[in-house]
Amino acid sequence: MESEEAGRGLRVSLFITCYNDTLFPETGKAVVKVLERLGHTVDFPAGQTCCGQMHWNTGYQEEGLPMLTRFLEQFKDSEVIVSPSTSCVAMMKDHYPIMAERMKDPKITAEVAAILPKVWEFSQFLTQKLGIEDVGAYFPHRVTYHASCHGLRSLHLGDGPQRLLRAVRGIDLVEIENLEQCCGFGGTFAIKNAEVSSAMLADKVRGVLNTRAEVVTGCDNSCLMHVGGSLHRQRTGVWPLHIAEILAGEE
Template sequence: MRIALFITCLADALFPDVGRATVTVLERLGHTVEFPRDQTCCGQMHVNTGYQEQALPLVQRFADTFAPYDAVVAPSGSCVGSVRHQHAVVADRFGTPVLRQQVAAVAAKTHELSELLVDVLGVTDVGAYFPHRVTYHPTCHSLRMLRVGDKPLQLLRAVQALDLVELPAADQCCGFGGTFAIKNVDTSSAMLADKMRHVTGTGAEICTAGDSSCLMHIGGGLSRLRTGVKTVHLAQILAATRDEPMVLAAGGQDAGVHAGPEAVA
């Protein structure tokens, strides 16, 4: 199976360790992951802010770039949701019949990491080791748009030494929502406060999720309050092993978390 990594803008620019961790997990399972260098933004931010037609070249590029592969994986429910749903909307409104067919074909084989592992590869135990108390936040797009269900939880339950604790009101939005957090600051902050209260109430050391965007939002709040709770992407937890453990650096966000022997405390 030819698997391509769609890195996403946020992982590319701010959280490259998340992309590396995704590749690490799949290579450990015996798969070769390719990185198409022609990939760009999926266009989600354009569509979400009302610029659907301007997203058309990005939709076309995505379809062209990932057409040759058997599967496409991304460490983001949000971006995969855009590919699987928004791309069809853009292609229908502004594209050609050929583009519509291309978009449908690529969307059908584009998966969020937990979907690829559980549904496509049939794996829940990836050989991970993570001796920490962890709670899981299901991000809105993965929960409501992709309907990944408990797939991330299945993967976390199989991680050796991990103590998984349930997050109260887990299905409530963290308040990020891309530009929502900028345009509706007060509402976003109130939603974040609720989410942080629930996270800290679990007594967890780590809050994990499948989207770096939500973790950036939650982690920023937890860091400012000096709670000591860190945010770590699901891929990074799955990439950690006994031989290459994850060392949690000082600070609250997963930008300060590195996997592998080169990590520093």
């Protein structure tokens, strides 16, 4: 264990997010597995639903506000909150203070200010809060990492995820061209501007295929669902996998 934080077991509250809960339960299981392997305990506040990102970013701000209050109710007693989604964590960090301000309730503003420093994106929790890179994983495959925009530009993950991946035994990690380019998902953008989104996706898929990787990973299943949806449509055989599922791998 490399840092003091890592020296004692933390009580981690998992914010799985609505789409991971529904579509990607394996990611949640992998997060639990990695955190427990590192000696922490995981709880799951049962009343949690959605961070509000889809509504807020699509212009339905008023509809997003109740999701903030729900989050606060569910997680107010948490010691530390971990979520395996860069865009949801970015949503919370970037917009919860604005939402609180709009609700004109000083109590909510104070609660948001108190809770946000306790919220971590999964990879960030490992590299920055715990200060570790080697989580004892094994994954004998050729892998390329997709940097989701929110992780890159809002959470400033930097090369944290790649450092975690490099420490995985057996992995063959190859870098994708134009790492910083958006895959074209953008939430409802992929539906509302399907044509342009598809063109952006084509660039990203070309990048993935050029790496000859078997697996494309990242810290956000929404981007991976998008890239993976095209990889499957073309029957490329390349499959998307959340970074937690790689880090959970064992010999």
